[in-house]
Amino acid sequence: MSDIGPRPELLDRLAAQNQIYEAAAEGGDRWQVMAYASHEVGHHLVAQALGFKSCPELNVQLPGGLYAPGVCGFVGPLTPFRDALISWAGILGQCIAGYSPLWLADIAIVRDNLPPWRARVFSNLKKLSTPDIEGIIAPGFEGSCEALAEAFEISNGQRAKLESLVRVLADDAAQPVTNGEPQP
Numbered sequence: 473m474s475d476i477g478p479r480p481e482l483l484d485r486l487a488a489q490n491q492i493y494e495a496a497a498e499g500g501d502r503w504q505v506m507a508y509a510s511h512e513v514g515h516h517l518v519a520q521a522l523g524f525k526s527c528p529e530l531n532v533q534l535p536g537g538l539y540a541p542g543v544c545g546f547v548g549p550l551t552p553f554r555d556a557l558i559s560w561a562g563i564l565g566q567c568i569a570g571y572s573p574l575w576l577a578d579i580a581i582v583r584d585n586l587p588p589w590r591a592r593v594f595s596n597l598k599k600l601s602t603p604d605i606e607g608i609i610a611p612g613f614e615g616s617c618e619a620l621a622e623a624f625e626i627s628n629g630q631r632a633k634l635e636s637l638v639r640v641l642a643d644d645a646a647q648p649v650t651n652g653e654p655q656p
């Protein structure tokens with residue numbers, strides 16, 4: 473039984489989906505970079521709150537020279553509930569930081585709005601990554617609503633930290649990639 477969770481083959485699965493972007497294409501759009509950064513930092517903060525070792529990254533190089541826009545790796549004892557907490561935290565972090573995708577942008581992410589917000593996510597679930605979907609609606613798992621509520625409290629309670637880490641991660645991703653070549 474491995475404690476590396478929940479998705480050791482995450483990079484391969486990202487590569488298998490149409491979630492591959494060339495780094496240069498992403499680097500030109502600050503809003504998009506901030507959206508990806510806030511998504512990954514969202515995962516990271518909740519993973520950390522659960523005691524996991526966690527690291528959010530942007531523009532992650534995949535085998536074959538391709539890039540994923542972002543991933544958040546973490547290691548710790550995983551249960552379906554913890555997986556759901558961390559999985560919800562990506563899209564939650566993105567919205568709390570002010571980078572909601574268009575399909576969620578008309579619902580303010582406040583505690584009283586969680587039921588309609590959740591319903592909107594469920595009706596657009598395929599817009600999330602496969603690992604996030606599988607964490608949110610794992611087969612036989614019925615705690616998804618409770619997990620969202622708890623993930624919201626953790627994320628919303630760390631809003632200032634979320635926003636500052638998002639800037640750090642986005643600024644880091646904006647550094648030019650040298651590829652080992654001397655820069656002009």
Ligand SMILES: [Zn+2]
Pocket residue numbers: 511515562563601604
């Ligand atoms: Zn995610």
